[in-house]
Amino acid sequence: MLRSKRVALVMGVLAALSVAVLAGDGFGFKCEDKDCGFKTTVVFGGGMLFEQATGWCHRCKKFQSVNWTRKGAPAAKVVPPPPPLAEVWNPGLGEVRNIYKCPGCGGGFMEVRKPGELTHCPACAKPGFKVDPDAPRLAVD
Numbered sequence: 001m002l003r004s005k006r007v008a009l010v011m012g013v014l015a016a017l018s019v020a021v022l023a024g025d026g027f028g029f030k031c032e033d034k035d036c037g038f039k040t041t042v043v044f045g046g047g048m049l050f051e052q053a054t055g056w057c058h059r060c061k062k063f064q065s066v067n068w069t070r071k072g073a074p075a076a077k078v079v080p081p082p083p084p085l086a087e088v089w090n091p092g093l094g095e096v097r098n099i100y101k102c103p104g105c106g107g108g109f110m111e112v113r114k115p116g117e118l119t120h121c122p123a124c125a126k127p128g129f130k131v132d133p134d135a136p137r138l139a140v141d
């Protein structure tokens with residue numbers, strides 16, 4: 001009886017740890033324009049077991065993402081990385097970014113790798129789309 005209790009405790013601690021380790025970063029974004037005020041959560045990078053590419057789909061009018069198994073992750077079912085539709089040089093960043101097929105509409109979205117790459121509101125196109133300091137930062141499995 002005692003032994004199984006201890007195992008349960010250890011399992012609980014492990015579960016809590018793995019949530020922290022496996023988590024990706026979700027940021028609450030908000031448009032500073034008073035008339036727009038568009039808000040959304042954007043998750044970057046995926047977790048320890050999977051990688052994720054996220055971007056705004058202008059056809060779906062929302063952030064879309066594709067996931068695949070991180071290389072070397074102990075996954076039961078390995079999802080291979082989706083081949084990008086194209087690799088393009090982003091003039092605003094001076095870096096190459098992938099265009100992935102949108103799982104929602106079959107169109108394309110350009111990956112956004114970190115919060116600082118989002119500068120303009122996807123809803124109203126005005127500058128001032130920023131991480132909302134009041135929004136909780138989310139850990140996503």
Ligand SMILES: [Zn+2]
Nearest residue numbers: 057060102105
């Ligand atoms: Zn789409």
Ligand SMILES: [Zn+2]
Nearest residue numbers: 031036121124
């Ligand atoms: Zn806006």
